[in-house]
Each structure stands twice: as structure tokens, then as C-alpha cells.
């Protein structure tokens with residue numbers, strides 16, 4: 001029986017030809033993407049994909065790799081969804097369940113400003129008040145009708161405290177996006193995957209109404225209609241196959257073609273965590289992760305900002321396994337948010353590398369590490385993407401090229417390594 005075309009073996013030479021055509025055209029199309037993706041386990045094919053993606057990145061982004069110095073505010077770790085790989089979400093009653101008071105947000109922001117952070121990353125569970133009466137009461141006691149009301153106030157506190165919020169709160173409707181826009185420089189939602197299979201019985205998103213791919217695509221559309229600089233991304237290795245990965249990247253590309261608001265695509269590998277139903281699942285091997293970062297560059301094109309979080313791709317044991325160097329030749333141009341103050345509350349087992357170390361290794365690979373705002377330099381200069389009060393705030397943080405600049409205030413270490 002013959003193999004379907006997408007799974008038929010490829011030689012390194014054939015892969016080089018497919019990649020060269022994609023780099024020349026500025027984008028990799030679906031059939032060759034499926035074929036290359038199915039053969040990424042072949043070293044010669046993977047190397048061809050990496051080389052093409054790196055050349056594409058160098059042509060459009062030069063030798064710059066960016067990073068955003070941030071604080072991480074896990075506004076509430078209650079969530080109505082139950083993704084089987086998640087350790088962030090807690091049940092109400094758990095000693096680890098926590099929702100931030102505004103004074104606690106204020107305190108975290110103060111620490112961020114003192115250590116030169118610009119971005120206040122608001123990260124929280126999805127609609128906990130729908131699932132938990134106790135959380136509805138917690139909100140009501142503070143005069144809020146929903147988690148979004150709480151979030152709007154937290155973003156206001158962070159903005160007025162001298163930072164630029166970036167919100168990642170799960171599914172938000174058009175009115176909620178509009179209420180958050182005046183206090184946020186950017187927002188985001190990982191598309192994660194377009195595969196509806198992930199919601200089937202026994203799959204990771206079975207008990208997650210907010211992980212319906214169509215619902216997530218719709219929120220991307222709404223953000224596009226409101227001109228919100230938006231971060232998206234793909235979650236790698238939760239059970240999706242090659243065709244589904246390529247489809248996810250194709251949908252991201254289509255959204256960007258139609259709205260132009262996607263400022264970055266994160267390629268985030270799944271990490272099995274103890275005490276979760278997926279603790280025994282096998283994650284993708286590091287070279288394959290790098291291969292999919294490169295595939296994202298080739299599919300999404302040279303202008304897209306491609307991010308792989310450095311704390312999720314280096315060995316969880318902390319061993320220096322060369323993964324950052326591999327990624328630095330895979331076409332990425334961003335390391336995401338790195339905090340000198342707070343841990344990654346979503347992946348607390350994976351510490352962020354120190355900015356100094358990230359800079360050293362980026363430079364050793366022949367590239368430059370520059371700090372950015374939550375929004376990328378090319379977006380910083382586009383008025384249509386910002387509410388007027390955010391637009392007026394941007395020059396305080398951005399230099400003429402749109403990168404983070406040292407300021408006279410507490411954010412004075414931007415562009416430099418924190419002590």
C-alpha cells in the first residue's frame with residue numbers, strides 16, 4: 001500500500017528544494033508543509049528546515065532577538081476549564097487557590113517598576129465565576145460582577161502604577177475586549193490547536209468549553225476587528241498530529257492576512273507535570289520542537305515574530321543541553337517575557353534563565369538581545385493599534401526604533417541587565 005503523499009519519505013536534497021522555494025516565495029504552503037513536518041524526525045530534513053527558517057529570519061529581522069522584561073500577575077488561579085496537563089488551575093478550597101486583591105497587584109507593580117520591568121503580564125484562569133459560587137461571592141463582595149471587571153481594575157492599577165499591561169485571560173467577548181483595550185498595550189490568547197479531536201472523550205480538552213477551536217478563532221477575529229495587538233501561538237505535543245499542527249499554523253496565517261493584528265506566534269511545547277493526568281505523556285524531543293519553531297517561521301513568513309519561551313525549551317533538569325543554541329538557528333526572533341521578579345506561575349518547575357545568561361548565549365550565537373515592550377517595535381509606531389491613553393504612554397518606554405529604552409524613572413535598567 002502506498003503512503004499518502006504527506007507521509008512519503010523525503011531526502012535532505014528534496015527538503016532543501018522545498019524549503020528554498022518557500023523562502024523565495026515568503027511562505028510555505030500546506031502540501032509541502034505537511035510533507036516536511038512528517039519528515040522532521042529525519043536529521044537532514046530537519047536541518048534543511050532550520051537553515052531555511054534561520055535565513056528567512058535573518059533577512060527580515062537581522063541579528064536581533066528580543067525579550068520583554070516583565071512581571072507575572074496570576075490574577076486568579078481558579079478556572080472553569082480542566083485541561084489535563086495544567087497545574088496552574090486550582091479548586092476553590094485548595095490552600096494554593098488565590099485571587100489577587102488590588103493592593104497586591106499594586107505591590108507587584110511597584111516591584112516591577114523598581115527592577116526595570118515594563119510589561120505587567122496578567123494571566124488568569126477562564127471564567128471561574130461561572131463554575132464557582134464562592135468566587136462569584138468573592139467578586140461581588142468587592143463590587144465586581146465578573147472576573148473581567150476585576151481584571152479591568154487590575155489593569156488600571158498596573159497602568160497607573162507605571163507599567164504596560166498585557167492580558168491573557170482566556171476567552172473574552174467583544175465587550176470585554178473593548179473594556180480592557182484602554183488599559184492594555186496588547187492582549188493574547190494561544191490558539192493552541194485547531195484540532196477538534198482534543199475535545200473528544202479522553203483527550204486533554206474534554207472538559208474545557210473554552211478550548212473549542214472555533215471559539216478561540218472567533219476571539220482572534222474580534223481582537224482583529226478592534227485593532228488589538230495580539231499574541232497567539234501553538235501548543236505542541238498534547239496529542240495533535242502533523243496535519244493538525246500545519247493546519248493550526250495555516251489558520252494563524254489566515255487570521256493575520258485578514259486582520260494584520262497578530263504581532264507574534266509562540267511555539268510552546270507541552271511539558272508533562274507530576275500530579276496531572278498527562279504526567280506520563282511523552283513530550284516532543286527538543287530537536288523536533290526546534291523543527292516546529294522553524295516550520296512556524298516558514299509558514300508564517302519572514303515578517304512574523306516567532307517566539308519560543310526559553311524556560312520551556314531548555315532541559316527541565318537545568319542541564320546545559322544546547323537547546324537555546326539550537327533554537328537560535330531555528331528562525332525565532334523572540335524569547336518572550338522574562339522576569340527578574342516573579343516566577344512563571346504556569347510552569348513554576350521551569351525557571352527563567354537570567355537575562356544576563358540569555359544575553360550571553362544569544363550573543364555567542366552571533367545575534368543581539370534587545371529589550372522590547374509588550375508590543376513589538378513595528379507595532380509601537382502604528383497609532384491605530386492603541387487607545388489614546390496607551391498611545392500617549394508609549395514614548396515613555398520606547399526609543400525611536402520602538403525598542404525599550406532606559407528611562408529616568410524606575411524603569412532605568414531597560415536595555416541593560418538587572419543586577
Ligand code: SF4
Nearest residue numbers: 079081082083086089
Ligand atoms: S484554561 Fe488554562 S488555566 Fe484553565 S485549566 Fe486550561 S490551561 Fe489551566
